[in-house]
Amino acid sequence: MVTKLREDGRVRARGLLLAFGVNSEGYRELLGLHVGDSESGASWNEFFLNLKQRGLRGVELIASDQHNGLVKAIRAHYQGVVTWQRCQTHFMRNILDKTPKALKE
Numbered sequence: 301m302v303t304k305l306r307e308d309g310r311v312r313a314r315g316l317l318l319a320f321g322v323n324s325e326g327y328r329e330l331l332g333l334h335v336g337d338s339e340s341g342a343s344w345n346e347f348f349l350n351l352k353q354r355g356l357r358g359v360e361l362i363a364s365d366q367h368n369g370l371v372k373a374i375r376a377h378y379q380g381v382v383t384w385q386r387c388q389t390h391f392m393r394n395i396l397d398k399t400p401k402a403l404k405e
Contacts, residue, residue, distance in 0.1 A: 302339065315339040317347045321359075331356060344373035352377070365390040 301316045315338045319331040332351050336343025359378060363385045364370055374384050396404060 305335065315343055317343060319347070319351060339367055339369055341369035341372045344370050345376060348373055348377040361385060363387050366394075 301318065302313055303316045304311050305314045306312075315336040317332075317334040317336055317339070319333075320328050321331045323329055332347065332354070334343070334347040334350065336346065359382050361383050362374055362378065364374070364387055366386050371384070374382075378384075
């Protein structure tokens with residue numbers, strides 16, 4: 301998510317990186333939050349490294365949009381360990397963005 305933050309008296313756009321997990325009872329929990337310069341691969345790499353350093357283990361599935369920096373960071377940190385799935389909501393939004401207005405219904 302991109303949000304505006306006030307830093308040093310100026311308003312700047314920053315990437316707000318969030319990770320949620322589902323616990324053994326099926327409840328969603330916030331695992332981490334990171335403010336980066338953008339949604340770049342470097343920001344995601346730093347975020348995933350921080351989650352691992354804080355003890356995140358047992359990740360089996362990651363569902364996300366198809367942002368290039370994010371997908372590359374997932375592959376770098378979880379290659380062969382987890383399954384990555386494209387978020388179906390983002391997928392449908394991407395399709396509808398390319399669909400002519402007359403055909404959207």
